[in-house]
Amino acid sequence: DAGITQSPRHKVTETGTPVTLRCHQTENHRYMYWYRQDPGHGLRLIHYSYGVKDTDKGEVSDGYSVSRSKTEDFLLTLESATSSQTSVYFCAISEIRRQGDYGYTFGSGTRLTVV
Amino acid sequence: EDKVVQSPLSLVVHEGDTVTLNCSYEVTNFRSLLWYKQEKKAPTFLFMLTSSGIEKKSGRLSSILDKKELFSILNITATQTGDSAIYLCAVEALITGANSKLTFGKGITLSVRP
Numbered sequence: 466d467a468g469i470t471q472s473p474r475h476k477v478t479e480t481g482t483p484v485t486l487r488c489h490q491t492e493n494h495r496y497m498y499w500y501r502q503d504p505g506h507g508l509r510l511i512h513y514s515y516g517v518k519d520t521d522k523g524e525v526s527d528g529y530s531v532s533r534s535k536t537e538d539f540l541l542t543l544e545s546a547t548s549s550q551t552s553v554y555f556c557a558i559s560e561i562r563r564q565g566d567y568g569y570t571f572g573s574g575t576r577l578t579v580v
Numbered sequence: 581e582d583k584v585v586q587s588p589l590s591l592v593v594h595e596g597d598t599v600t601l602n603c604s605y606e607v608t609n610f611r612s613l614l615w616y617k618q619e620k621k622a623p624t625f626l627f628m629l630t631s632s633g634i635e636k637k638s639g640r641l642s643s644i645l646d647k648k649e650l651f652s653i654l655n656i657t658a659t660q661t662g663d664s665a666i667y668l669c670a671v672e673a674l675i676t677g678a679n680s681k682l683t684f685g686k687g688i689t690l691s692v693r694p
Contacts, residue, residue, distance in 0.1 A: 498681070507668065507686040508623070515679050523681065555622060559680070568614060569670075569682060571622035 468492050471556050471572040478579055484543040486575050488556030490536075496559045497539040498569070499523075499531065501552040508555065514539055546579045553577075582607040586669050586685035594693050597659050601688050603669030604651040611680055613645055613652050616668040618687070623668055626654070659692045666690075 468491035478484050488497060496515055500508040500523075510523030512531040520531050528550060530542045543550055556572040583606045593599055605613065612630045616623035627636045629645035629652060636643050640659075645652045656663055666689050670682040 496679070500684075505686060508670075508682075508684040510681055510683070513679075513681060521675075521679075524683075557682075568625045568628050570625065573622050 469556060469558060469570060469572040471554075471575050473575060474573065475576045476578070478546050478577070480547060480579055481545050484546050484577065486541045486543075486554055486556075486577070488539045488541070488572060490539075490558055492558075492560070493536055494558040494560055495536075497533070498557040498559075499529075499539065499541045500555045500557060500571075501525065501550075502555060502574075503552050511541065511554075543577075546577075548579050551577060551579045582671065582673055582683040584669055584671050584683050584685035586667075586688050588688060589686065590689040590691070592691045592693060593659055595660060597692075598655065598657045599659060599690065601654040601656075601667050601669075601690070602651065603653070603685055605669075605671045605683075606650065607671045607673045607683065609674040610647070611672040611674050614670045614672065614682070615643055615652070615654050616670065618666040618668055619664075626667075656690075659690075661692050661694055664690060664692045 470489045472487045498513040499511040502508045509525045511529050514520045514533040532540045554575045557569045559569050585604050587602045614628050615626040627643045632647040640657045643654045666687040668687045669685045672680050
């Protein structure tokens, strides 16, 4: 178990408001990722982090910012929420599973609705 | 731009059938290909493939990668209703140094009827 917790699990917010989603991990993983999942699009990478204060953009980063001030927390902020950002957001970490093998593990997701 | 295409997009079978799910890709700096199963919540890891021609198996599921033709297949034999899910294929690409990222296909929705 990679010990990933996402909060909140569900959120409804109004258009134009800022929203912050939190991903918390307990096992000191270096790499963390934020994805969104929408019907017909699969999972798309928003931002990722490869260490404290080290972040970079993914393929759908517009309208999102991230911060990682400590190893265990990776925050995703919607600066001014829009209806197009209604989605399910997943946090992920990459971890070594067995010798020479590794994988990505996902949190349980946050369902965000922007009205 | 990295690209992952899964086919078919949806599939309905009966219990006991064998299914083959396809994933083709175009990616720069390929590192691995991963398969996930997604039911109602988060995707759960099935396989990671890095080498061509080496089959990975887990119970009734198996997968193989062809790095020359740039595709992978996921086979499920003797399907059960519990296999009903979305199956996601993702390709990992190196960015810089040890940094990598996943690009996902749109997923294949498998429905297994009793």
